[in-house]
């Protein structure tokens with residue numbers, strides 16, 4: 001079995017060593033232009049030249065959950081795309097989103113400001129039932145996040161393409177369920193894949209349909225959010241603020257209003273990081289299953305876009 005690695009913005013040596021340790025009989029190398037044909041590739045944001053030079057690849061293993069960047073490229077014919085499903089990301093996403101929701105709900109920033117100013121003061125406790133949280137995308141990550149939020153007794157709504165039943169979560173689905181889902185939610189969490197159907201989905205219209213005092217947590221992709229619409233709705237007072245981990249341009253450009261906006265908390269695309277050891281174990285398990293002719297979880301449907 002020949003495996004090639006082509007991962008930009010990634011420290012490649014530990015991946016090479018980890019894969020070699022897990023698959024001692026495979027031939028594994030880091031791709032260079034003109035390299036021999038491989039059966040499988042482990043990739044992150046590869047250049048088009050890589051795909052053009054590897055027409056016989058059987059599968060590409062993406063070392064992240066989102067495949068939007070990969071699907072913009074021309075794929076070798078018949079090559080399957082397999083993404084990381086969970087691999088240690090779901091628990092990170094659950095802790096990040098629960099932290100953001102609880103921090104907002106419990107007004108922890110305001111309390112921190114008070115304490116730093118030497119003020120010992122109480123705020124009226126907020127009513128949990130008035131903070132329904134809507135999770136867009138009930139896939140591997142969204143379902144885990146929705147379940148975790150339900151443990152804190154928040155009312156939780158979930159929206160997916162096909163109907164889903166998740167304990168403690170009120171389900172909505174499809175375009176026909178979208179407006180009802182938004183109207184039932186005050187906090188909006190985005191865990192959709194970026195596809196032609198979901199690009200710009202968090203916009204003025206969507207945000208206006210949330211309950212007053214809405215709060216936005218975008219942990220999926222920057223291109224889901226129309227940034228100027230969010231700023232306008234925060235200015236109007238309809239949206240109380242946002243926690244954003246992903247941006248239309250990353251790194252966030254110098255001078256972008258999100259850097260300093262008092263109602264926006266920003267983090268550098270770090271809500272759920274790829275865990276190398278778990279991912280190597282998952283990828284090698286899936287390669288072995290493919291070699292046996294079995295279907296593997298996380299295989300992307302290019303027509304659907306995720």
Ligand code: NAP
Nearest residue numbers: 065066137138139140141160161162193197219220271272
């Ligand atoms: P997933 O398992 O593929 O789940 C996607 C969910 O979105 C599914 O529930 C799907 O519905 C739903 N969906 C897709 N298109 C829809 C549409 N048009 N309308 C309504 N629902 C739709 O994906 P995942 O593993 O949970 O990951 C989600 C995304 O998180 C990734 O694509 C990636 O962009 C992002 N991510 C970000 C970070 C970070 O660090 N910020 C880390 C990892 C992932 P069905 O259930 O009906 O198919």
Ligand code: GLV
Nearest residue numbers: 063064065066067
């Ligand atoms: C990170 O954003 C991922 O898609 O895994």
